[in-house]
Amino acid sequence: MRAKALPMAGITTATTTDKKKVEVFDSEEALAASLAKYTADLSEKFCQERGCFTVVLSGGSLIKSLRKLLEPPYIDSIEWSKWHVLWVDERVVPKDHIDSNYKLAYDGFLAQLPILPGNVYAINDALSAEGAADDYETCLKHLVNIKVIEASPLSGCPKFDLMLLGMGPDGHVASLFPGHHLCNEKEKWVTCIKDSPKPPPERITFTFPVINSSAYIALVVCGAGKADAVQRALGKDQHAADLLPVQMVSPEGELKWFLDKDAASKL
Numbered sequence: 001m002r003a004k005a006l007p008m009a010g011i012t013t014a015t016t017t018d019k020k021k022v023e024v025f026d027s028e029e030a031l032a033a034s035l036a037k038y039t040a041d042l043s044e045k046f047c048q049e050r051g052c053f054t055v056v057l058s059g060g061s062l063i064k065s066l067r068k069l070l071e072p073p074y075i076d077s078i079e080w081s082k083w084h085v086l087w088v089d090e091r092v093v094p095k096d097h098i099d100s101n102y103k104l105a106y107d108g109f110l111a112q113l114p115i116l117p118g119n120v121y122a123i124n125d126a127l128s129a130e131g132a133a134d135d136y137e138t139c140l141k142h143l144v145n146i147k148v149i150e151a152s153p154l155s156g157c158p159k160f161d162l163m164l165l166g167m168g169p170d171g172h173v174a175s176l177f178p179g180h181h182l183c184n185e186k187e188k189w190v191t192c193i194k195d196s197p198k199p200p201p202e203r204i205t206f207t208f209p210v211i212n213s214s215a216y217i218a219l220v221v222c223g224a225g226k227a228d229a230v231q232r233a234l235g236k237d238q239h240a241a242d243l244l245p246v247q248m249v250s251p252e253g254e255l256k257w258f259l260d261k262d263a264a265s266k267l
């Protein structure tokens with residue numbers, strides 16, 4: 001694949017290949033502005049093409065980086081009623097619990113938007129971890145059947161329009177942690193983990209077959225604490241063995257890394 005460096009305003013470096021783009025921003029503020037435009041442009045594209053836009057959220061620091069979507073011009077121009085919002089992973093806690101990814105997204109993002117409540121798909125917090133994972137997979141199957149979510153002709157998995165992923169300092173994405181056997185799950189779309197190394201221990205998560213069926217993935221990573229994992233994923237010395245989960249992200253469509261300069265400091 002051909003790689004080239006592009007000079008862009010407010011961006012320290014930008015590297016592209018056919019399917020993978022990496023942009024490094026001088027500040028998290030500049031990253032958030034670019035992420036909002038990227039999301040809005042994809043929303044417009046998919047609302048026109050499909051009549052709806054399926055967006056998958058992560059928890060953690062990603063939600064703060066979406067804040068520019070709450071401001072003009074996007075708050076007024078995006079067709080929010082056509083958005084369908086799901087989560088790539090969720091902690092098995094009540095929806096009003098401080099650890100809930102739903103609560104984080106609702107308080108910091110969704111509560112301020114005119115997205116239809118019926119288009120926001122939280123996990124069922126009354127169920128066990130296994131039950132919640134099965135229930136969420138059933139929800140995905142229903143949304144594929146009624147064509148809200150496309151099906152990938154390659155994998156048969158749900159093909160989300162845009163997946164917004166964060167990454168932990170250890171290189172985990174969703175609730176798929178380094179060295180954990182769930183990174184190799186091939187059959188289930190949604191599974192549960194009961195021994196998460198990061199609290200809380202019980203979570204549900206999309207598996208890599210679903211993550212990697214996405215049309216677009218934005219990987220949003222900020223802060224010096226994540227520079228080592230970024231270096232392993234994007235640096236010159238690439239080893240096929242012992243891949244970090246973030247290195248297993250390889251969508252059918254486009255993968256775009258949004259890095260601030262601290263996260264990119266070891267590249």
Ligand SMILES: O=C1O[C@H](COP(=O)(O)O)[C@@H](O)[C@H](O)[C@H]1O
Pocket residue numbers: 058059060061062089090101165166167168169172173174175198
């Ligand atoms: O536990 C989780 O961590 C990751 C990364 O979070 P961050 O705060 O370091 O950005 C997040 O993407 C995931 O959804 C969440 O459950």
